[in-house]
Amino acid sequence: MERTNNLTPDQTTHFLSTWPRYFATGALLCTSVFFFTESAQWFAVSFTFLYIIFLFDGRPFWLIYGKTGGWANSITAARILGILLLVFFQAALHPYVFLVFGILILVADGLDGYFARKYNTVSDFGDFFDKETDAFFVLAFCVILMKQELLGAWVLLPGLLRYAFVLILYVCRIEHIVLQKSKRRAFVGMWFMGTIMGCFVFPEPLYTATMIFATAMLAYSFMKDLFLMLRVNYHQG
Numbered sequence: 001m002e003r004t005n006n007l008t009p010d011q012t013t014h015f016l017s018t019w020p021r022y023f024a025t026g027a028l029l030c031t032s033v034f035f036f037t038e039s040a041q042w043f044a045v046s047f048t049f050l051y052i053i054f055l056f057d058g059r060p061f062w063l064i065y066g067k068t069g070g071w072a073n074s075i076t077a078a079r080i081l082g083i084l085l086l087v088f089f090q091a092a093l094h095p096y097v098f099l100v101f102g103i104l105i106l107v108a109d110g111l112d113g114y115f116a117r118k119y120n121t122v123s124d125f126g127d128f129f130d131k132e133t134d135a136f137f138v139l140a141f142c143v144i145l146m147k148q149e150l151l152g153a154w155v156l157l158p159g160l161l162r163y164a165f166v167l168i169l170y171v172c173r174i175e176h177i178v179l180q181k182s183k184r185r186a187f188v189g190m191w192f193m194g195t196i197m198g199c200f201v202f203p204e205p206l207y208t209a210t211m212i213f214a215t216a217m218l219a220y221s222f223m224k225d226l227f228l229m230l231r232v233n234y235h236q237g
């Protein structure tokens with residue numbers, strides 16, 4: 001299949017520089033809807049509309065690899081759909097269901113990257129799409145943990161950390177600074193996701209303590225990145 005890309009670098013830069021804060025703002029609004037209505041269904045519905053707007057706006061990037069966006073983007077979209085369904089039907093599901101499907105969604109997180117490399121469909125859009133899905137996974141499962149009464153409302157805070165970080169970068173005008181890939185960042189992210197899964201099987205004292213510890217690790221990681229970006233900006237300025 002012949003691939004055509006009529007997008008200019010400015011269009012790509014504009015899309016990838018504006019949508020992080022759009023997602024961050026949307027996530028805060030969707031979480032506010034959930035917090036005040038106490039309805040996981042409304043949270044899922046509102047986030048569905050956010051993703052529909054995102055995919056509509058990003059359709060030129062999606063269509064480069066065909067109507068389905070290529071294997072990698074299709075898998076990422078399937079991950080989003082799975083997360084939304086888990087949130088929407090959370091009241092009727094056993095905790096073990098979240099564990100099993102959560103692990104499957106995390107496995108699929110590795111598959112989309114594999115297929116992107118295999119079929120040479122690696123793109124900045126796909127990378128951004130994948131990262132936003134990871135962030136949504138964390139927030140959605142924090143919502144589920146609260147609705148399942150496994151943890152209190154405080155669990156929403158780590159779920160919103162990434163979105164708050166994006167908005168802080170925008171306010172500080174340092175969102176353009178790109179840090180090198182970090183093993184620390186990857187480890188903390190996977191550790192936190194794994195800790196979330198553990199909440200569905202471990203005893204309450206254990207998973208509560210591990211979630212508090214994982215939240216502290218996540219907050220530290222974001223603060224360290226913020227410090228590094230401020231330092232880079234200072235030296236550049």
